[in-house]
Amino acid sequence: MGVYAVTGSASGMGRAVAEKLIAQGHRVIGVDIQEADIVADLSTPAGRRAAIDGVLAAADNRLDGAVLAAGLGPVPDPTRLPVIAAVNYLGVVELLDGWRPALAATGSARAVAFGSNSSTTVPVVQGRTVRAFLAGDTERAVRSVRLFGKQAAPFVYAASKIAVSHWVRRHAVRPEWAGTGIRLNVIAPGAILTPLLERQLASPAEAKAVKAFPVPTGGYGKPDHIADWVCMMLSPSAEFLCGSVIFVDGGTDAYFRAEDWPRAVPLRRVVGYLRRFRGFAATREPVETPAGGE
DSSP, rough: OOOOEEETTTTTHHHHHHHHHHHOEEEEEEEEEESEEEOOOSSSSHHHHHHHHHHHHHHHTSSSEEEEOOOOOOOOOGGGGGHHIIIIIIHHHHHHHHHHHHHHHHSSSSSEEOOHHHHHHHOOOOHHHHHHHHHHHHHHHHTGGGGGGOHHHHHHHHHHHHHHHHHHHHHSTTTTGGTTOOOEEEEEEESSSSSSHHHHHHHHHOOOOHHHHOOTTTTOOOHHHHHHHHHHHSSSGTTTOOSSEEETTTHHHHHHHTOSOOOOOOOHHHHHHHHHHHHHHSSSSOOOOOOSSO
């Protein structure tokens, strides 16, 4: 059985993932701001460092997998924007980077970061906000949405999730990740009945907006639905899954993007990709391809 680190393990989808992994016989090292094996505030540099070091010590520098489920929703409170930005982005990428050697040590680790279907369904998310996140400058990311005033939270939230997906896709295919046997992917849930969504539904103003959002299958997902998908993404079945963003959202992403995805890639990009891949392939051991069909 494996050893897995799970952030956000005290509630919601993170808790559901931890419970399923434990039920399968795995050991889980939970990370949360309370009621966890490693209690840490991921909105602060010291808290993120404590989470990294605490898990590495508990796992003896060897992890079979990691699930980055900790996150904060778009609370309509301007004073909370820096916390949302730090937890949702730095609380994912800094921990993944810090745990990467322990994941590489097993030779076949899996890591799943939590994104959101907000990354493709929230309109008018500014490119400069996403770029600020990818540069690690969450303060600049928050400043970039000031023009939205009291309505800025959804744009910070969506931009943080877009940036997480971009970071994962950029890193997942690199020699230090894919080349060491780590399979790094993103799960992007939609409307899941977590404590956050329950609070939104309890507010008449927020409930109206939530209920107006299209979910073609109807209703809301359950944390267990997401946990089942995450467990599959941590299993041997995910050997060929790398840098993917899996939407589990009742069809909302497809509803909004049915006409523009997938799309063709410009030739100039293909050339650039091939050049980069040749450099990656040169660092790997040759693999024999069996004869026969596809």
